[in-house]
Amino acid sequence: MMFRGFDNEIVLKKAGAADAETAAYTHAVAWQQSYRGTFDEAYLLSKSVEVRKQEFISRISADSYFDYLIYKKQIPIGILILEADSKNVLEIESLYILEAFRNAGAGSAALAFVVKTAEALGKRKISLWTLECNKRARRFYEQNNFVVTGEKRTIYRGDSFTKIKYSRLLSGRVEEK
Numbered sequence: 001m002m003f004r005g006f007d008n009e010i011v012l013k014k015a016g017a018a019d020a021e022t023a024a025y026t027h028a029v030a031w032q033q034s035y036r037g038t039f040d041e042a043y044l045l046s047k048s049v050e051v052r053k054q055e056f057i058s059r060i061s062a063d064s065y066f067d068y069l070i071y072k073k074q075i076p077i078g079i080l081i082l083e084a085d086s087k088n089v090l091e092i093e094s095l096y097i098l099e100a101f102r103n104a105g106a107g108s109a110a111l112a113f114v115v116k117t118a119e120a121l122g123k124r125k126i127s128l129w130t131l132e133c134n135k136r137a138r139r140f141y142e143q144n145n146f147v148v149t150g151e152k153r154t155i156y157r158g159d160s161f162t163k164i165k166y167s168r169l170l171s172g173r174v175e176e177k
Helices: 019-037 041-046 049-060 108-122 134-141
Strands: 001-002 010-014 063-070 075-083 087-098 125-131 146-158 158-171
Touching: 001 134, 010 108, 010 125, 019 041, 019 063, 019 087, 019 134, 049 134, 063 108, 063 134, 075 108, 087 108, 134 158
Parallel strands: 087 125
Antiparallel strands: 001 010, 010 063, 063 075, 075 087, 125 158, 146 158
8 A cells, every 4th residue: 555645755655574674774763863862872772673673573463553664755764653453543653754854744644644544444533642741743743633632651761751642533523432
């Protein structure tokens, strides 16, 4: 499955077994760039390309996960990982863009793709978790119609951090109580 972004230079492609190295490298590097200065350096380095490759391999055999590589002019610049284990919710597990390609529409194209995918799967909403201290990500999601749900959880990444949950109700969908 391929999806072209707004400017036709951004393309999302479902990652398969043959993409394991590319997906792992893109995920490891973009993730490390995103959290350098936030997470402990030793923890950042523990999520190596090899670790990300093993995670990818275990996900591609699961029916509820979907990994997509994000390309700009045929260069892999990011990764999007979706989880569809809930009947009504599609969760963005990961969305990371390489630093040199940020603020160029790739994140927006990925979110547009997520909305189309969620609608095609009959989902009512999209959810995600992000660090409470990650103001840049929070601003991006809020600008793209995601709202804070009030749910929080603490994670340990060399230190304790609070993650907050965002969700976006799809148009024409009614929230189930």
